[in-house]
Amino acid sequence: MKALTEEYAARMREYLQPEFTIDEGDIRFSIPPNRRYGDLSTTLPFLLAKRTQQKPIEIGKRLVSLLSGKFLPMAEVSLAGGGFLNFTLDRRCFLRYLIDNIDSRPGARNERIVVEHTSINPNKSAHIGHLRNSCLGDTLARSLEYLGYPVEVQNYIDDTGIQVADVVWGLLYMLKMSADEIRGIEDPAALLWDVYSRVSRHLAEDPESEKARNRVHQAIEERREPEYGVADWISCRVLEDHIRVMASIGIRYNLLVRERDIIELDFFSRAARILTEKGILYESTDPEKRGCRVIRYRHEDLEKVVIRSNGTATYIAKDLAYTFWKVGRFKEDFPFREFSRYADGQVILTTDFRGGREKRDFGPAHRVFNVIDVRQSYLQNIIAQVLEDLEPAPCGERPFVHFSYEMVALTPRCVRELDLPLSPEDEKKPWVEVSGRKGIAVKAADLIQQLTVRSRVEVDKRNPDLSEPARNAIAVQIAVGALRYFMIKFNARAVIAFDFKDALAFEGDTGPYLQYTLVRLNSILRKLNKADQAVSGVDIDPSCLDSGESAEYFELLLQLSDGDNRVESALENQDLSGIANHAFALCQAFNRYYHGYPVINEPESSLRFLRVQLLLLVRERLGRLLAIMGIPVPERM
RNA sequence: GCUCCCGUAGCUCAACGGACAGAGCAACUGACUUCUAAUCAGUAGGCUGGGGGUUCGAGUCCCUCCGGGAGCGCCA
Numbered sequence: 001m002k003a004l005t006e007e008y009a010a011r012m013r014e015y016l017q018p019e020f021t022i023d024e025g026d027i028r029f030s031i032p033p034n035r036r037y038g039d040l041s042t043t044l045p046f047l048l049a050k051r052t053q054q055k056p057i058e059i060g061k062r063l064v065s066l067l068s069g070k071f072l073p074m075a076e077v078s079l080a081g082g083g084f085l086n087f088t089l090d091r092r093c094f095l096r097y098l099i100d101n102i103d104s105r106p107g108a109r110n111e112r113i114v115v116e117h118t119s120i121n122p123n124k125s126a127h128i129g130h131l132r133n134s135c136l137g138d139t140l141a142r143s144l145e146y147l148g149y150p151v152e153v154q155n156y157i158d159d160t161g162i163q164v165a166d167v168v169w170g171l172l173y174m175l176k177m178s179a180d181e182i183r184g185i186e187d188p189a190a191l192l193w194d195v196y197s198r199v200s201r202h203l204a205e206d207p208e209s210e211k212a213r214n215r216v217h218q219a220i221e222e223r224r225e226p227e228y229g230v231a232d233w234i235s236c237r238v239l240e241d242h243i244r245v246m247a248s249i250g251i252r253y254n255l256l257v258r259e260r261d262i263i264e265l266d267f268f269s270r271a272a273r274i275l276t277e278k279g280i281l282y283e284s285t286d287p288e289k290r291g292c293r294v295i296r297y298r299h300e301d302l303e304k305v306v307i308r309s310n311g312t313a314t315y316i317a318k319d320l321a322y323t324f325w326k327v328g329r330f331k332e333d334f335p336f337r338e339f340s341r342y343a344d345g346q347v348i349l350t351t352d353f354r355g356g357r358e359k360r361d362f363g364p365a366h367r368v369f370n371v372i373d374v375r376q377s378y379l380q381n382i383i384a385q386v387l388e389d390l391e392p393a394p395c396g397e398r399p400f401v402h403f404s405y406e407m408v409a410l411t412p413r414c415v416r417e418l419d420l421p422l423s424p425e426d427e428k429k430p431w432v433e434v435s436g437r438k439g440i441a442v443k444a445a446d447l448i449q450q451l452t453v454r455s456r457v458e459v460d461k462r463n464p465d466l467s468e469p470a471r472n473a474i475a476v477q478i479a480v481g482a483l484r485y486f487m488i489k490f491n492a493r494a495v496i497a498f499d500f501k502d503a504l505a506f507e508g509d510t511g512p513y514l515q516y517t518l519v520r521l522n523s524i525l526r527k528l529n530k531a532d533q534a535v536s537g538v539d540i541d542p543s544c545l546d547s548g549e550s551a552e553y554f555e556l557l558l559q560l561s562d563g564d565n566r567v568e569s570a571l572e573n574q575d576l577s578g579i580a581n582h583a584f585a586l587c588q589a590f591n592r593y594y595h596g597y598p599v600i601n602e603p604e605s606s607l608r609f610l611r612v613q614l615l616l617l618v619r620e621r622l623g624r625l626l627a628i629m630g631i632p633v634p635e636r637m
Numbered sequence: 638g639c640u641c642c643c644g645u646a647g648c649u650c651a652a653c654g655g656a657c658a659g660a661g662c663a664a665c666u667g668a669c670u671u672c673u674a675a676u677c678a679g680u681a682g683g684c685u686g687g688g689g690g691u692u693c694g695a696g697u698c699c700c701u702c703c704g705g706g707a708g709c710g711c712c713a
Contacts, residue, residue, distance in 0.1 A: 028653070030653070030655085032656070033657080041656090043654090043655065046694080050692090050693085056694095057693090081656045082655095082656085082693065083655095083693075083694095084655075084656070161713060162713055299640075300640055302639095302640095305710080307711090310711075314710085315713050374641080374707065374708080375707060375708065376708090377640090377641070377707085377708065378640085378641090378709060381641095404642095406643090406707085407706095407707080429705095429706090430705070430706085431706090433706095462673075462675080489651095490649090491643095491650080491651085493643070494643070495706070497649090502648095502649065502662080505662080507662085507675055507676090508661040509650080509651095509661040509662085510661085510675085512675055513675065515675085517675095519673075519675095520676085521672095527672065569653060573653080577651085581651060581660090584660080588660080591676060592677070592678090595677045595678085598672065601672065636673080637675075
């Protein structure tokens with residue numbers, strides 16, 4: 001459909017150009033709310049009316065007379081609603097067009113894209129807040145891949161930060177464990193979940209232990225034992241846990257970038273040199289920032305300290321260095337090595353300063369997407385500004401995108417259900433922010449487990465004949481579908497106030513609803529004769545449909561043909577919920593149709609044939625949407 | 638104080654500045670001897686937080702007020 005509307009826009013410009021000035025982006029098509037207005041609509045008459053100071057209806061009439069008959073036999077133009085220019089598609093031509101192009105996908109592009117997501121501090125288990133990040137990031141990466149871009153997914157590992165130091169201090173000095181004992185811990189991520197919140201409370205109350213923690217932090221940075229070895233062991237084990245949990249819901253990484261390596265290779269000094277040369281990084285004249293090197297953030301007219309008066313770098317420094325490396329501003333590259341492999345053999349690379357021979361098979365990025373929650377906007381905006389200053393982008397195309405989303409919070413009821421402490425001031429709030437530090441969160445693995453158990457109950461009810469492993473496999477797929485759909489169905493700018501009631505639902509606007517739709521559809525196609533599916537050489541004539549069915553049939557065709565547009569605009573708007581909403585609407589329309597019109601049991605072969613064509617089209621387009629969202633499709637459910 | 642985001646049905650959310658504001662949940666009424674009822678059909682539910690403006694057209698843009706959230710450190 002996108003190819004079709006682009007062609008129509010180009011031809012309209014050609015036909016109208018002698019009389020009107022029309023720019024490239026002026027003609028945009030949408031599907032009108034009601035079929036009596038036509039099938040594709042543009043508001044061009046309104047636009048031209050504004051420019052020429054004429055009445056929309058008059059301009060519209062002129063356009064119709066210029067375009068009338070020019071798009072036959074596929075479409076005819078008309079005017080409605082005071083100035084909408086509408087195209088009515090010929091049912092037969094449109095169906096043929098869709099069937100002939102059923103396999104066509106967006107073409108390959110050259111622009112390399114790096115998507116950074118997940119980036120969890122490797123000092124405790126992942127929680128629901130992290131799941132939102134990873135589900136959005138993974139769906140973003142899949143969308144970009146679908147649209148033809150080469151994509152590399154990076155996961156940033158802050159293995160030398162204060163958060164890792166917190167738990168290292170906790171294990172070595174609060175719990176007084178030896179390095180060997182620590183290496184014997186069976187499930188470090190889960191154990192550290194509690195250790196981390198205990199340490200946080202302890203440090204808040206006792207300034208002396210905070211100093212001790214700072215000494216641990218320094219020891220890690222200077223690679224002294226036992227702190228460094230313990231920190232390294234912990235961050236690797238916890239990272240492995242995160243990777244395992246994410247893999248269980250279909251989320252993968254190509255490259256792990258470790259902060260340790262950025263520090264070891266001194267990438268920040270290189271970045272600082274470039275920034276100083278360009279005058280972006282400079283010494284502040286503000287008496288309060290005497291001796292500090294700063295970057296001016298113009299939007300709020302602030303100076304952000306990047307290098308402290310004592311010469312050390314602040315938090316934003318490593319982000320700048322990392323970003324510079326992503327877009328290829330350094331001659332030097334990281335050494336890489338294999339970190340691990342997924343079950344099917346796909347390699348996860350990691351940076352490693354100690355050297356390694358691996359060369360990574362991906363060049364510097366043309367565009368960078370950082371999937372980071374909205375609370376980091378301030379720093380991310382500064383980085384975006386710096387990159388723009390270094391290399392002004394051609395209009396509109398930003399090389400650096402902060403793919404921002406709101407946090408996940410818990411409803412007070414949910415906090416009580418989890419038996420977590422709730423302070424009096426939190427009690428009054430509409431929601432409570434999740435916090436690994438405070439231990440107020442739902443662990444990702446626990447949520448996945450709960451979803452699996454619940455879906456298993458439903459699977460068992462419906463499929464008593466299947467083996468236990470088969471039922472379990474289906475339950476897992478449904479749990480993944482429910483979770484991933486839940487995480488992207490909301491507008492990225494909205495806070496998700498998490499509640500088990502909504503998250504554990506399998507009916508209505510949920511992932512399992514989409515899965516169920518496709519499962520049933522596949523089941524029909526499996527049971528059909530091969531002859532019913534053949535297309536080539538057969539005349540397709542939808543005129544045998546009665547008017548009620550015809551209306552629903554073409555409603556579905558229009559809807560399913562709009563998928564690629566929806567994926568593209570989801571990226572433009574930086575809001576992936578549009579993909580979920582579109583898939584849901586398509587399923588609703590299909591289920592309604594399915595209920596009213598039999599396929600296998602339809603005795604009239606021409607009718608049966610047309611309905612099968614619709615199933616094939618829906619399967620193809622809906623299948624793509626589910627793949628983009630990472631929602632698996634079970635054989636049965 | 639400054640910057641950004643949000644306010645739509647009882648609840649959770651949709652609606653590139655476009656045609657009559659739509660779904661899901663909850664409630665109520667129906668449809669399984671049927672291609673899978675994790676489904677479908679129907680009923681009920683709205684001054685899109687208030688007030689101004691811009692426009693052929695505003696839930697959407699601008700101003701203002703009210704209510705909620707986040708960010709603004711020589712922390713990370």
